Amino acid sequence: MNVENLFVNGGSQASVAEIVARCLENSTEQPDWELPSSYSPLLVGDPKRKVAISPETDGWTAIVESKEVVDFGMAKLLADELGGTAVVVQVSDAIGAMGKLIYRHGGIVACAFDENAPDPLNNGRAVLRKESIPFDLLMFREAVQMVGDGWMVKQRP
C-alpha cells in the first residue's frame, strides 16, 4: 500500500470542504515541512484533481486526494483556519517508508520520516491510534465508494 492521507480536526465537513474548494481553485503556498512532497509534480498542474472528504467523526475529518498525496499547503491552511490539528501520514510499502507530521496552533508538533520503517502500514496506523483519529489509512477508490455514507468529493473547477 502506498498512500498519503491528511486528517484534520476543529471543523465540520462543510467548513473543511469550503477550504478544500479554495485550495483546488488556487494553488497553495507550500510550507517547508521536512517530509517528501509530491505537490509540484503530481497536484499543481493536474486538471483532474479530486479530493474526497469524510464526514466529521469524533471531531476528525479525513481528506484523501485522488493521487493519494497530501497538499501540505492545504493541510496548514485547514489547521490554521479551523484552529485545529492537521495530521499527515505517508505510507510507502514500495520503499519501506513511513512519514508523519502533526501541525497544531501554527507550529509543527511532530515530524518524522523513516525510510527503514519496520512495518509502514501498521506504523502509520499507530500514529492514527495515538492521536485518537477514528479512521484507517485509505486509498482514494475506497473513499469514493463511501460517498453514499456521507463522504463527498470535490473536483478542481
Next chain:
Amino acid sequence: MKAGFHRLRLLWLALLGLGWTTTLSFGAVVVQSSTIDAVTNGYDMAGAFNQSYDETPRPVWNENQPEMADEGTFFGSTAQFNAAKTTPPTVDRIRQVAQQGYDYAVQNPRVPGLNRMELGKDAEIQATRWTRRWAERYGVDLGPGGLQFQVRGANSVPDMVYNPATQTFDFKLTPKAFKPAQHRNFQSDFPGYGIDYIYGP
C-alpha cells in the same frame, strides 16, 4: 568436447534461471542501485514527458515472443514444445507480465520530478494497470475468484492476489523495502498463500 559444451550450456541456463527469479531469495536478487539512482535523479532529463498521470499506459509486454531456436533439445516433440510454450501456468504469466511492467514503469515514470516514494507508487500503479489489461485481454478472471489488486487483509494490503493459485504479489522498488513484519502479516492475513516480491530493475 561435445559433452563439455553441453555441461557448460546447462550451467549457463541454470544461472539465467537464478537471475530471473522473483521469489524472495536473498541470494538470487541482485540490486542494481546505480540504476535506481540514475532513474531517481534523472527525471528532469526526460523533457519529452508531459503525460497526464491518468493517461492510458502504453503496453510493454511482448506479445511476439521469439521462437526458441533449439526447442528440440528440451522437448520430445514439437507438440510438447508448443504446449509448453503456450500454456505456462497462469500464475507464472501474471508474474512475468507484472515484472516486465514494473521494470518498465520504474525506468519510465509518467511524471518527471518524483521522489523515491512517488516513483515506487507510480510504478506500482502502472504495473498494476498493465497487468489488469493483460488479464482482461487474455481471459484471466478478475475478482475474488481470480486476480485481485490491492486486497485488504487485517494487517497488510498485498498489491496483487491470484486466488486460483493461492499466490500474492507485492511490488518493491528494491529488496531493502522487504520487511519481515509485513511478510509475517501477509502470511497471517492470507494463510496458505505464496508470497512473491516483484523488485524494480
